[in-house]
Amino acid sequence: MSASAGRGLGALIAALVLAIAALGLVAGCGDDGSESGGTTGSDPVIVLAAASLTDVLPEIDPGAEYGFAGSDALATQIREGAPADVYAAADERLSTEFFEEGLVEEPVTFATNRLVIIVPAGNPEGIRSVDDLRRDGTVVVMADEGVPVGDYTREVLASLGASSLVERAASQEDDVRAVAGKVALREADAGFAYATDAAAVADDVEAVPIPAAAQPPIRYGIAVVADSGRREAAQAFIDRVRSPEGQAALEAAGFGVP
Numbered sequence: 001m002s003a004s005a006g007r008g009l010g011a012l013i014a015a016l017v018l019a020i021a022a023l024g025l026v027a028g029c030g031d032d033g034s035e036s037g038g039t040t041g042s043d044p045v046i047v048l049a050a051a052s053l054t055d056v057l058p059e060i061d062p063g064a065e066y067g068f069a070g071s072d073a074l075a076t077q078i079r080e081g082a083p084a085d086v087y088a089a090a091d092e093r094l095s096t097e098f099f100e101e102g103l104v105e106e107p108v109t110f111a112t113n114r115l116v117i118i119v120p121a122g123n124p125e126g127i128r129s130v131d132d133l134r135r136d137g138t139v140v141v142m143a144d145e146g147v148p149v150g151d152y153t154r155e156v157l158a159s160l161g162a163s164s165l166v167e168r169a170a171s172q173e174d175d176v177r178a179v180a181g182k183v184a185l186r187e188a189d190a191g192f193a194y195a196t197d198a199a200a201v202a203d204d205v206e207a208v209p210i211p212a213a214a215q216p217p218i219r220y221g222i223a224v225v226a227d228s229g230r231r232e233a234a235q236a237f238i239d240r241v242r243s244p245e246g247q248a249a250l251e252a253a254g255f256g257v258p
Helices: 003-031 071-079 092-101 130-134 148-159 164-168 176-184 195-200 231-242 244-252
Strands: 046-050 065-069 086-089 108-113 115-120 140-143 171-173 190-194 205-209 218-224
Touching (some): 086 092, 092 218, 115 195, 140 164, 140 176, 148 164, 148 190, 171 176, 190 195, 231 244
């Protein structure tokens, strides 16, 4: 082979190596969503979020991988080492406690909510207030203690002098969706749920308001999980939730925004 031919072959091989390296770099940028506009790809951001966010978060970012449950149950999963990049709790106190423990980065508030009494469509028992729940034979369900909506329920009942309803409850559920489901299926005469969950099953339930003076502040906190290997992508997810588009989606679902 002549010297000029050798140099030509060497240049061709070098060009091919550079092209392959460039393709690898492009492919790598999209894997965790940090260089692309979302969390789609082969390795999506894992978001553990309160059950009341089940409908709205996938609208904001359909590319993420979600796990929805009671915020307390999700907290236990994170403490036990379950894979997660973002934690979104229905009680900002939980995310703040996590931050103090070093389990998440500093959380931010991204939504608010209200507690309501929900009853089956048509309100067959004529329930208009918490006082009506004291009537004999009225089947009431609520979330368990430790679940944010369950703790909020207990705050409301204590404020209204109706804490005895806790012991009389027919069941204590793991999350707010379970409460709404029992009332929607007419397995209970009433339950305590977020206004957003009442709206999600509006064909099957009606919401009875709770006096503003008895409403606890319900604020949702969101944070990047400290052990996440995709912090940039996780932060990008949080930024989308807090963007004007994300906040508009939350408002459309019935949430308040900070």
